[in-house]
Amino acid sequence: MNPQRILGIVLLVVGIILFAFGLNATESVTDTVSEGLTGKYTDKTTWFLIGGIAMALVGGAMALFGGGRSRSVIS
DSSP states (O other): OOHHHHHHHHHHHHHHHHHHHHHHHTTSHHHHHHHHHHSSOOHHHHHHHHHHHHHHHHHHHHHHHSOOOOOOOOO
């Protein structure tokens, strides 16, 4: 398996884990109070959610499209 695809799979898994942490953090007491008062989540929770989604998308793209056949130039 191509190293770029392996890296893509790793990024995908880590992104899903970060997103799960973000979803779990949305139900904490701090975030519930913050969301009730301001209408938005804390910065830490927001970064977990956005970072997890972004990392999962990049990792998925690398796993699917990365590492096509490379051409070797024979001189």
